[in-house]
Amino acid sequence: MFNLLILLLLTGITATVQAADIQTILKQADNYRLPQDTVQVETSVALYKKGKLDKERQYSVYIKPGRRSLVIFNSAVERGQKVLMLDDKFWMIMPKSRRPIRITPMQKLLGEASTGDIATMTWSEDYDGKISKKVVINQIPCLKLDLHSIRKGTTYARIELYVAQDGFWPVAANLYVASGKLAKRAYFSLDDVNGRVSAMTLFDKIQRQRKTVIRYLSMTAREIPDKFYNPMYLVRNPVLVK
Structure with a gap:
């Protein structure tokens, strides 16, 4: 009887997992990071060395549907700089510059954080893949998702994403660049009040003290307004009202 009960429980878990296709899982995981399509996200990026805060920067990120993001740099040492993402293209707009500068989503901001890490907050639009296996991460039963990029302008070519088996919230990720190299590892923290992702911690696989x-x-x-999602408009109008 006991063995039969275990078998039924395992069968039920398997059926639940199989019933949810990969895009359904990714959309649910996205909702923990970005519950709305059009949103302003106040973001901080902090670099720690040997457990101590080394540097910190502040950003305002304006996100719209259709892979449109505008990142405003708010810290004194970077004030006036902006990053614009339109579909698969990224531009850096510098103060007093006459032309926008094309960059990649891997352009570093601070520490291990790149422009793509804060300009994009969804996976379902950019990746597809499969459920690989069940694992336990930090005592949380998870599904391991093997994801590959389905468009050119993504920050990472491949992601091993671990989502909680119950609820599909993001727990951790291994992030790979186009060469196949593991670029960094990410761990996600949930807010105790609203249940959303409140932080993403990135670790360099080589510099383990950072x-x-x-x-x-x-x-x-x-x-x-849509006019702000135009690189030349941002060059001609360097001061934006927040």
Whole structure:
């Protein structure tokens, strides 16, 4: 009887997992990071060395549907800089510059954090893949998802994403670049109050004494005009009203 009960439980878990296709799982995981399509996210990026805070920067990120993001640099040492993402293209706009500068999503901001790490907060639009296996991460039963990029402008070519078996919230990820090299490892923290992802901690696989923490300080439903999602407009209008 006991063996039969165990078999039924395992069968039920397997059936539940198989019933949820990969895109359904990714969309649920996305909702823990970005519950709204049009939003302003106040973000901080902090670099720690040997457990001590080394540097910290502040950003305002304006996200719209269709892979559109505008990142405003707020810290004094970077003020006036902006990053614009339109579909698969990224531009850096520098103060007093006459032309936008094309960059890649791997352009470093601080520590292990790149422009793509804060400009994009979803997986379902950019990746596809399969459920690989069940594992336990930090005592949390997880599904391991093997994901590959389905578009050109993604930050990572391949991701091993671990989501909680119960609820599909993101727990951890291994992030790979186009060469196949493991670039960094990420761990996600959930807010105790609203249950959303409140931080993403990035670890360099070589410099193990360093970590970069991206914190999502606030998230507000806000839409800014489409004209701001134009690189030449940003060059001609360097001062934007927040």
